[in-house]
Amino acid sequence: MFRRPSLPIAIALCAALMALACMPFVLSPYAVKFTTRVLVLAIMVTSLDLLIGITGLVSFGHAAFFALGAYAVYFISPESESANALLALAAGAALGAAGAFVIGVFAMLTRGFYFIMVTLAAGQMVFSIFYDTDIAKGSDGAYVNVKPDLTIGGWTLVDFDNRRQFFYVCLIMLAATYLFLLWLVRSRFGRVLQGIRVNEQRMRALGYDTYRYRLAVFVIAGAIAGIAGALFACIDGFVTPELASWRESGLAIMMVVLGGTGTLYGAVIGTFAYSVLEEALKSASTVGPFISEHWRFGMGVALAAAVLGAPRGLAGLFNSRTAAAPLSPGGDFLHRDLARPERRAHALSVRDLARHFGGLHAVDGVNIELEPNLVHAIIGPNGAGKTTLINLLSGEVKPSAGRVYLDGLDITGWPSHRIARSGIGRSFQRTNIFADFSVRENCALAAQARGGAGAQRITHALDVAGLSHRAEAIAGQLSSGEQRQLEIAMLIASGADLLLLDEPLAGMGPEETQRVVALLRDLARDHTIVLIEHDMDAVFAAADTLTVLVQGRLLAHGKPADVRRDPAVREAYLGEEDAA
């Protein structure tokens, strides 16, 4: 969950704030104006991070709310007088929020790709409204003749036309936005938002009306973007439909990612980094005329190289908690090296194993060698006998025929608790933890089951499963990915080194899946793992061997690459006789 910025970062942020506060006395008027623009953009980009980095909503139409806020200032400004500054900002927020509400009502019906497309189209619609109709002078853009000020009883407190005063207004607004969002994200509401990012399905299952939460955060972000837009309109006193164009939205996403998603302050860093780089590339005096003429090319190539070269995102430069990275075998699990010694775990050998329920041959003469220290995945269509096979191995179900050997020891027909004590641990399809106990207590219970509550073994289990920092948390409050980690920690604490996992990734979001896959890879150092899984990406990322069951029979067993080329498997899955 979202943590407060660490002390060094907080100090750096304060130092940056001080440095910025000195700017108007040091810089040229042009530079002050440039910095003002960046401050305003940073407000907008930070509000976008609330959507992308915190809630996981990749909105591609955020510039629309920015433009609406800017146009709000135009709408409320009298022809030849100055509008009230507070009214201008409020109007910006209101129009931004209203736009976000109208768009959000539709957009929140969608997810993923559709959401990106719908927000993109909606932003473009706002652009078209301002571009094609003459509600605000159409495509030429419109002027705010006199900039807003704050006059009370004849005294002008703040005048937005005064460059220096306005700079401070923007600086204060940015700081206020950051602090407000920091508070919001750490509130109960913010925790729900983060839950939605990690696993929305689970949040719904927990009883959250995620539609409302998503809509609410969309409107909040829209309001903040609207305020930023209102400030932007006061920089040049000019508003144009281009503010709403999808390029602006795209640039805002770029800035968020550049600085690091999900940190809030990263959005500010990203905005400054991008804007300064752009400014530097554009001005011929610093880089020569050729580059300054083709700066977009350089920008595009740099961006493409960054995405391709740094799969975890540029964010990693500033912060390690980044957007979900791709599934990769043995990914750097939680960025640590335990240097745990490798240790040979138990192996299983299955001979002609069969189980019949009445006339149904749930498992029918299966032979497999499950070698030690590998991740074995069992796949197959529904009703293929996967869970029955696991139940046979763990002793929940007695075989009708055949034998099971644990490192050569015949354990066929042993009761399940005896099998568990000999080193085989299993998890169930549904998460089975003690929701009211703390993480450590859960593990203690598991360790206790095999006699002796060795504190060392519990600490070790939490460490291996990557839950040491959550040891005192209440299990029911963990994310579903963490609960799966806890289940695995419990198996480790119980002393098992051969783990049978029934759909360990079911119901998980991509971020969680990635975490657990990395955990499984890491575990194989001193465990043997057998898992049933439907998520094929995860299976190929995690497994060393694949076993394909169809109607209780073993169809194929071997390395994933070989199994996927097996003609029989292809026929069974695709129903093609002549598969090329």
Add this chain to the structure above:
Amino acid sequence: MDLVLIQILNGLQYGLLIFLAASGLTLVFGILGIINLSHGSFYMLGAYAALTLTEPLGDVFRALLVGIPLAFLFGLAIEWLFIRHLYKRDHLQQVLLTFALILIFNEMQQTIWGSHPHSIPTPNYLTASIRLTDTLSYPVYRLALTAICLALALAMVFVIQKTRVGRLIRAAESNREMVETLGFDSGLLFRFVFATGVALAAAAGIISAPVESAYPGIGDKVLITSFVVVVIGGIGSIRGAFVGALLIGLADAMGKVFLPSLASVMIYGVMALVLVLRPAGLFGRA
């Protein structure tokens, strides 16, 4: 009345044109799982290719015959250089990389062709207009354009429905993971699909060039409209893209007659309506 008839013809023509662009987009997302923001750039590059190729080759149809294979090769190269690294990355990274491609393509276009609009000549033998009724005539080139779009669309449907590659594409669209699991060289299939999408978008850009001319930013509108079509039709569905494209083409053309000032908003209204009724699009799986 004549105006309405003309607009129906224009709407069908525009819809078919958009279908060529949108079908590539929907295939690339449905099968490769890639959000390709740079798809509009291929349309733009097609229009500029028409500008460059028409003069030496004589007319725009020869430019089309040369341009399609060129675009296909270009698509293969782009897939190999950039896109293939994006499979299994999250949407955000796909958005960023393809956004970067837009910057690169736009800069290429600016450097090679400059920022002025260019018109592309209509072939001499097609400059005439046909009289449809006493008061109504319609440019022959637009009819030819409609016919070519229709032919390309039919060819695509034939390939997808009747050939082995097409069957693989349909299988991949319905269950990408399983086709990968089965060991078809998905890399090759993906590259082929991506390049086909590029070729289709470029083809649309080339043949529409005599009508639309070539100017910077021409790809943007096509991109956004194609996205709207894909969302309406349902991601990955060619049939959905076809229906969606015609719907959008007609909505746009009718909007221009009846609600001129809101014509450009019209298509988004249609999209919002479809989304409320069917959040996964007309032919999408929920």
